[in-house]
Amino acid sequence: MSDSSDDEYEVKAKKQKLSQKASDEECEGLEPVEVEEVQTDEDKMKEFATITATDEIMAQTILQDVGWDLKRALDVFFGSDAFKEARAEVVMGPTSSSESSGTQKMTAEDLKGLEINVMSWNIDGLDGRSLATRMKAVAQIVKSVNPDILFLQEVVDRDLGPIDKLQSLYKIYYSNRGCQYYTAILVSKMFEVEKHDVIHFQNSGMYRTLQIVEGSIGGIKVFLLNTHLESTREHRGQRCAQFSFCMDKCEEILAQNPGCFLFFGGDLNLRDEEVSRIPNGILDAWVSAGSDTKTKFTWDTYKNDNKQGFYNAKMRFDRLYWHGPLNKVQFSLEGRQRIRSCLCFPSDHWAISATFSAI
Template sequence: MSSSDNDEPKVVEISDDEMECEGVVEVNNEQSDEAKMREFAEITATDEIMAQSILQDVGWDLKRALDVFFGSDAFKETRNEAVMGPSSSAGFELSLMSWNIDGLDGRSLATRMKAVATIVKKVNPDILFLQEVVDRDLEPIDKLQSLYKIYYSNKGCQYYTAILVSKMFEVEKHDVVHFQNSGMYRTLQIVEGSIGGMKVFLVNTHLESMRDHRAQRMAQFSFCMDRCAEIIANNPGCFLFFGGDLNLRDEEISSIPDGVLDAWVSAGCDTKTKWTWDTYKNDNKQGFNGAKMRFDRIYWHGPFNQVHFSLEGRQRIRSCLCFPSDHWAINATFSAV
């Protein structure tokens, strides 16, 4: 199947100075953002966590960030309405990224995990769902604690999931439900909390793999949807995000509660962002040539009226000539305008 050059995965060149993080994308931009964080913290006598939370709200414009901190009324009013307004979600924006990082494949794992961490820092989502996390070479993910609060499902198991949330997210509860019908250590991970006074539920999972396990996977998906419906019913007006590596085929989907929507569909069903496991373009896995599936999905519930959807992690790592994972990451930005 042919595609335009613009859709092809890119090979990323890395300078010697960038080899420490094994090279992926726009390192200079990332360093610039870090420099702004350090400068903001120095000027305001705060820390880089405060710097990051304000800078990202104003598009990493240092002058505007300083205006916000030092009390510019115009910027205070804008930020309060956009992020903290308790009476309306108008102006509220939230981004969520989900990625199966393929920790079970030991090939170039340390390099790939450094690439994953670098891409996460570049994309800078508010919330991150990870699947197939492993203890080995976990350090680059653990180091994201400088930017996120990290919650692992069943760390120490052969592999597991993780939910990472911005420091602005107030976490109230973290639960892990083990699927009773799983032979693959699969779980449902739930974080309950709030952002700017708005109740938010984050539900991350990795459903049973392979076509032969269709019955278990469908039962797991139905269980997840039932749990989402229960959360929504018991928490009127809440935001809910459910997703992960669902391993679903379209014909396996059923029982989606009213008001729960597919982010890719909400964003317009762009065929360029449909396939999250695409062996036409990603050759990390040999023996699966010619297969492409929409395994990775995000479902959502809340008063948003605009969704933007993209694929991340499509840059080949020069030093090992592979991609960070055999899955593309999915990234959805939800806005109430």
């Protein structure tokens, strides 16, 4: 080979190497594009069975009815009356039903002048940073708001003193104290408690429960249901099953106690698209109060920087549902003042507070 040919070959090789390097540099830093896998019908059956903790026979039955659309099939399972018993078995196994109560139905006119305030708050006891100071702030805010009924989530044994001291104002019922974390229902002294139950979700890997207090205020039957549903997006299946079970339980209570008040809420960890069928007569307190966008987001990392690494997230995780002859609802967020001594908020969640009244 001649010298000129050698030179031409070397130039071409260098150009090819430079071109490849430029291409590599252009690609560097780009996120890989995820190629969505096409699921076979068998894959969908397996995923449905895994999410719902049922079997592939039920999966096939529902998927066939909705044209093998997995999302629609899950919505049908979690939202349809036809699968009420199956959902219950998934979450907590067979249960026995209680006898119907003879509570007399009352109207808003009968209850004119009555006000009931219900507050719910995930107090983030799992975050050990400034915990003692934060729990003191939580207790102080509770005293300031002075709710008749208080639902707490993520309560822990450590630095529980300020919460325990609220016994001077409230009767306190813990779900599974001694566990890593748990829930609590606090009711004012005027509330006559008849029964306290805790249902452990068998499909939970996070110690989650449904806590139920049954009692009365001024002779009116009242049911309180407090829960903390499964967290994070990847546990959507368990969370949707738990929420559906809770709504089924509310519907069962109302059917057996037609004149009662019912308040159900907590840290539900729900995304809007995960909200399944809501039984007739059960209302969302935030919606009943007018759906004010200023009070919508209860986990808002734009405004609450307690949790580092979660940026630009706005979620309505904390919700309160209700039933009763009251006809006015006022809704607010609490706990939004930063604690001066540690420059953090009492919790990474805002507390939700709803006042129900008859006018």
